[in-house]
Structure formats: structure tokens, C-alpha cells
Amino acid sequence: MRLLASGLHLLGYDVRLDQDVDCGNSLNGFMRSITEARHVLLIVDENYVERADHIPTSGVHTENTLLRQVFADHHDGWLAVVAVDNPSFVLPSWLRAHNPRAFNFNDSAFPGDAPGSDHLDDLWRWLEGLPPDKANAVPLKQDVARAARLERIANLSDPGRSRTPTLQGVVTFPFEHSASNVFTIG
Numbered sequence: 001m002r003l004l005a006s007g008l009h010l011l012g013y014d015v016r017l018d019q020d021v022d023c024g025n026s027l028n029g030f031m032r033s034i035t036e037a038r039h040v041l042l043i044v045d046e047n048y049v050e051r052a053d054h055i056p057t058s059g060v061h062t063e064n065t066l067l068r069q070v071f072a073d074h075h076d077g078w079l080a081v082v083a084v085d086n087p088s089f090v091l092p093s094w095l096r097a098h099n100p101r102a103f104n105f106n107d108s109a110f111p112g113d114a115p116g117s118d119h120l121d122d123l124w125r126w127l128e129g130l131p132p133d134k135a136n137a138v139p140l141k142q143d144v145a146r147a148a149r150l151e152r153i154a155n156l157s158d159p160g161r162s163r164t165p166t167l168q169g170v171v172t173f174p175f176e177h178s179a180s181n182v183f184t185i186g
Contacts, residue, residue, distance in 0.1 A: 001043050004082070004105070007120055010144065013127065018059070031063050035070045039078060039127055042067075044092075045085040052092035068094045077101065080126060101126055 005015045016037075018030055034040055042048075051060035071079065080101040083089050087106050103119050103126075121140035125132060 001082075001084070004043075004120075008123075008127075011124060011140075018063070031059075031066050035066065039080070040067070041080055041082050041123075042095075043082050043084055044090075045083075046088075046090055047085075049086075049090045049092055064092050064094060071098065077126065077129060080123075082123075 001017070001019075005017055008015045016030070016034070048060055051058040052064040053061075055061055067079065079098075080103065081089075081091065081095070082103045082105050084105045089102055089104075091100075103123050105119065121134070122132065124140050125134070
């Protein structure tokens, strides 16, 4: 899921992972902070569902208890599920009735691509509140390539990034507005 987080970060999103909470820091504090997030993505595999529903001492159970408590206070598109190693799209029991938006990251439609990479555009459209209809859409991969190309062009044309070569020795050339008609550098 680090690859997914990196992809979202490259698209300009602030991504926070519970995996990044250091031991000794409060995982409960982190989980409470997600209630203030614009969007929440639950990465759900079958093990996640087992811990959410049947292991009350687990962090996943605590996380789901908190999410269940605040779910009604948020907009419809606040929470979505990314299914990984979960081909049956099994969800924690409390979430099944809500029928959240789900993204299938179980495999890849294109050989050699990371699982779910073909759904990154769908995920981006959900995050931005855009309709899922892509009849006139430009593929996200193409937009990212365009943005990188435009950034590269902007960097190359930025006068602040230009360097003049270091002059060696003395260079003299005529200059018509000088009293001696000669200008020397060096």
C-alpha cells in the first residue's frame, strides 16, 4: 500500500498511514485524527475483517469502533474501501449496510503493473468528487506525464536556474558607448 500512498502523494494529496505511527506514539490519537480527514480509505483484506469483527483487543477493532461512531457525521463520499487480497469484497460487519465505494486492488488488468494501478484514475475521481463517467476524460497516467513535462519545461526556462560559464582569463570586446570603446571582463 506504500505504492498507492506514493501515487496519491504525487497527485498532491497529504497521505497518512497508520503504519507510520511510531511505537510509543498513540495509535488511538492517530485514529482520532482521521475523523477530521477529508477522505478515509480503508485497506481491507480478509484478515482486516477478522480483526475488526472478532478481536476486540486489536487496533483494527478500535479503529472500526471509532469510524462507526463518526460515520454518520460525514458526507457520503467520506469513506471508501480498497480491497486487497479480498476477492469476495468482505467488509467489517458494521460497514456492510452502508455499501461504501469500493476499489478492487486484488490484481492488475495489465501484466507487469502493480495491483490496482488500473484503478488509480477511479480513485482519483472519487477523491475529487468527479462523476465516474469517463467518456470525455483524459487518463490520469497521461495527465501525470503532462504535468511532469510542463514542470520540466518550466524548470528549464526559469532564468533563476540558468548559469553563466565561469570566465577564464581576460576578455576584451568593443563597446561603442564606452569612452575607450573597449570593455574588459576578467
